[in-house]
Amino acid sequence: MKxxxxxxxxxxxxxxxxxxxxxxxxxxYDKNPDRMDVENxxxxxxxxxxxxxxxxxxxxxxxxxxxxMCADPMDVMYKSDxxxxxxxxxxxxxxxxxxxxxxxxxxxxxxxxxxxxxxxITNGKTFVIVSTVxxxxxxxxxxxxxxxxxxxxxxxxxxCAMGTVIPDMFNPEFVLLGFAQExxxxxxxxxxxxxxxxxxxxxxxxxxxTNYENAEMTKCCYNAFITTKINFANSVMELxxxxxxxxxxxxxxxLKKAKNRLISTRYLSxxxxxxxxxxxxxxxxxSYLASMKSxxxxxxxxxxxxxxxxxxxxxxxxxxxxxxxxEEYSDIWIMGRAFKPETNLTDESLGVKMYEKIKAExxxxxxxxxxxxxxxxxxxxxxxxxxxxxxxxxxxKLAYPTGSIVVDPWRYVEKPDGVELIQVGRCQ
Ligand SMILES: NC(=O)c1ccc[n+]([C@@H]2O[C@H](COP(=O)([O-])OP(=O)(O)OC[C@H]3O[C@@H](n4cnc5c(N)ncnc54)[C@H](O)[C@@H]3O)[C@@H](O)[C@H]2O)c1
Numbered sequence: 001m002k003x004x005x006x007x008x009x010x011x012x013x014x015x016x017x018x019x020x021x022x023x024x025x026x027x028x029y030d031k032n033p034d035r036m037d038v039e040n041x042x043x044x045x046x047x048x049x050x051x052x053x054x055x056x057x058x059x060x061x062x063x064x065x066x067x068x069m070c071a072d073p074m075d076v077m078y079k080s081d082x083x084x085x086x087x088x089x090x091x092x093x094x095x096x097x098x099x100x101x102x103x104x105x106x107x108x109x110x111x112x113x114x115x116x117x118x119x120x121i122t123n124g125k126t127f128v129i130v131s132t133v134x135x136x137x138x139x140x141x142x143x144x145x146x147x148x149x150x151x152x153x154x155x156x157x158x159x160c161a162m163g164t165v166i167p168d169m170f171n172p173e174f175v176l177l178g179f180a181q182e183x184x185x186x187x188x189x190x191x192x193x194x195x196x197x198x199x200x201x202x203x204x205x206x207x208x209x210t211n212y213e214n215a216e217m218t219k220c221c222y223n224a225f226i227t228t229k230i231n232f233a234n235s236v237m238e239l240x241x242x243x244x245x246x247x248x249x250x251x252x253x254x255l256k257k258a259k260n261r262l263i264s265t266r267y268l269s270x271x272x273x274x275x276x277x278x279x280x281x282x283x284x285x286x287s288y289l290a291s292m293k294s295x296x297x298x299x300x301x302x303x304x305x306x307x308x309x310x311x312x313x314x315x316x317x318x319x320x321x322x323x324x325x326x327e328e329y330s331d332i333w334i335m336g337r338a339f340k341p342e343t344n345l346t347d348e349s350l351g352v353k354m355y356e357k358i359k360a361e362x363x364x365x366x367x368x369x370x371x372x373x374x375x376x377x378x379x380x381x382x383x384x385x386x387x388x389x390x391x392x393x394x395x396x397k398l399a400y401p402t403g404s405i406v407v408d409p410w411r412y413v414e415k416p417d418g419v420e421l422i423q424v425g426r427c428q
Contacts, residue, residue: 001024001025001081001082001198002024002025002027002079002080002081002082003016003019003024003025003026003027003080003081003082003083003084004026004027004028004029004076004077004079004080004082004083004084005026005027005028005029005076005083005084005086006029006030006073006076006083006084006085006086006087006107006110006111007030007084007085007086007087007088007107007131008028008029008030008035008036008086009030009035009086009087009088010043010162010165011086011130011158011160011162011165012028012030012084012086012087012130013035013038013041013043013058014043014045014054014160014165014166014169015084015086015130015158015160015165015166015169016028016067016084017054017057017058017061017067017166018165018166018169018170018202019202020061020066020067021048021051021057021166022201022202023201024066024198024201025066025068026061026066026067026068027068027070027075027076027079027080028067028068028069028070028076029069029070029071029072029073029075029076031107033071036069036071037069038055038058038059038061038062038067039055041054041055041058043162043163044163045163045164045165045166046163046164046166046167047166047167048166048167048170054166073110073111073114074114074117074118077111077114077115077118077125078118080125081124081125081126081194082125082126082127082128082194082195082198083111083125083126083127083128084128084130084156085104085107085108085111085127085128085129085130085131086130086131086158087103087104087107087131088103088104088131089101089103089104089131089132089133098134098137099132099133099134101133101137101141104129104131104133104137104141105141108141108142108144108145109144111127112144112145115145115151124151125151125152126151126152126153126154126191126194126195127142127145127151127152127153127154128153128154128155128156128195129141129142129153129154129155129156130156130157130158132157132219132220133155133216134216134217134220135212135213135214135216135217135220136213136216137216138153138155138178138212138215138216139180139212139213142180142212146180152179152180152190152191153180154177154178154179154191154195155177155178155179155212155215155216156175156176156177156178156195156215157176157178157215157216157218157219159172159173159174159176159219159222160172169202169203170202170203171203171205172203172205173205174205174206174207174208175199175203175205175206175207175208176208176210176215176218176219177192177195177196177207177208177209177210177215178210178211178212178213178214178215178216179191179192179209179210179211179212180211180212181211182210182211192209195207231299232299233248233252235295235297235299236248236251236252237252238295238296238297239286239289239290239293239295242293242294242295243289243293269410270409270424270425271391271409271410272311272314272350272351272389272409272410273307273308273310273311273350274303274307275339275340275347275348275349275350276339276340276345276347276348277347277348279348280304280307280348282300283300283301283303283304284300284304286300287300287301287304311350311353311354314354314409314424315354315357315358317407317422317424318354318358318385318387318407319358319361319362321385321405321407321422322358322362322365322385325385325405326365329365329383329384329385329405330365330366331365331366331368331381331382331383331384331385332358332362332365332366332367332368332384332385332387333368333369333370333381333384333385333386333387334351334354334355334358334367334368334369334370334387334389335351335369335370335371335386335387335388335389335390335392335395335398336351336369336370336371336388336389336390336391336392336395337349337351337352337355337369337371337374337389337390338351338371338373338374338390338392339351339390340390341390341391341392341393342373342392342393343373344371344373344374346374349389350389351369351371351389351390352369354387354389355367355369355389358387371390371392372392372394372395373392381399381400381401381404382401383401383402383403383404384401384404384405385404385405385406385407386400386404386405386406386407387407388406388407388408388409388410388413391410391412395413396412396413396414397414397416398413399416400416400419401419402416402417402418402419403418403419404419404420405419405420405422406419406420406421406422407422407424408421408422408423408424409424409425411423411424411425411426
């Protein structure tokens with residue numbers, strides 16, 4: 001395929017070369033002319049087994065005509081079917097501002113300006129934003145494309161690490177494509193096919209299709225997850241450094257062997273916070289130890305604080321629903337007191353805590369709790385506000401009376417007709 005590139009920096013250059021290595025033709029443009037000379041590419045980037053160094057491979061790509069640098073960006077627009085935008089989105093060095101979107105905005109202005117000059121020719125072209133951005137950015141910045149001509153904008157974040165861009169591109173954990181609409185909700189087709197077919201030329205890994213916002217958020221959270229893991233390991237390291245007899249590597253190597261609960265997909269879905277006596281007890285004890293040892297950052301305490309803040313986020317959300325509907329609903333049911341589904345275990349149960357808080361706050365309402373494992377009878381429910389505290393299977397298809405509101409922090413209740421279902425974590 002004929003691929004265009006706007007931005008031949010640390011990502012754009014090796015990314016472009018990866019496509020070339022799989023037989024594609026690349027037309028490249030960078031605002032900085034120095035970046036268009038492959039001799040100036042001095043990053044240490046790995047190449048696949050059997051290939052030359054990155055510089056040698058880039059030289060080969062240029063001499064074979066597979067990598068054509070275009071002094072005029074109009075050539076990239078004119079000659080390419082799929083145009084990648086890989087310009088920088090640097091952080092502004094603090095946590096109070098978005099990425100610096102200046103270069104990306106300018107690039108999009110330039111590209112859409114060029115489109116205006118190529119009336120008709122850019123029809124059917126696919127524009128792929130690769131630059132890392134916060135959710136909402138692609139939708140906002142891609143407005144000029146939709147106004148102009150029949151072209152498509154896809155958000156395709158790169159999950160490549162610096163230094164291993166091409167190996168990561170050929171062997172990714174997954175390929176992620178974000179579209180203006182959910183691909184499965186209709187109205188999307190051709191661009192999904194084009195992008196999936198393109199990626200099939202480099203990898204057999206799963207291609208995940210979603211909307212712009214989920215794709216943008218996934219990219220940011222992917223990197224944040226890595227930071228979280230490193231911070232955890234370093235917290236263990238610091239504590240081990242200060243506690244006689246401990247060795248950080250022995251401890252972390254032991255934990256790495258826990259392939260069922262720890263190094264797995266378990267505990268990775270949002271819902272009520274961590275519950276049950278053991279985890280919370282351990283966090284409290286470790287928090288004490290960390291403060292006795294004056295560690296630089298007391299992560300067990302932060303975990304406990306985080307758990308509590310998130311509990312109150314859900315409680316306030318429920319309280320808002322009750323307040324907005326207080327004229328119409330006097331019955332409130334907290335569904336589940338067990339902290340673990342299909343059990344009667346209630347140690348450190350957030351369902352019990354929710355019941356107590358809501359009952360105290362909404363004392364003039366009928367606030368009740370029902371747990372199908374703990375209680376021996378099933379009450380007759382009237383129209384009410386139901387809060388699903390425990391992910392018991394029985395609540396998935398319960399016959400919630402018509403007109404009820406169900407607040408589900410687990411997002412598993414199947415919506416009955418005539419019932420309003422509020423799923424925490426799904427922003428409509
Ligand atoms: N470097 C990586 O390995 C990597 C990995 C994953 C994601 N990313 C993301 O990819 C994006 C690019 O990162 P990078 O490290 O390559 O940045 P970079 O600064 O190395 O390269 C960006 C390039 O874009 C060029 N550019 C800027 N405006 C332009 C315009 N209007 N037209 C044409 N070219 C223009 C710049 O001159 C520069 O050469 C960032 O959003 C980054 O977060 C990078």
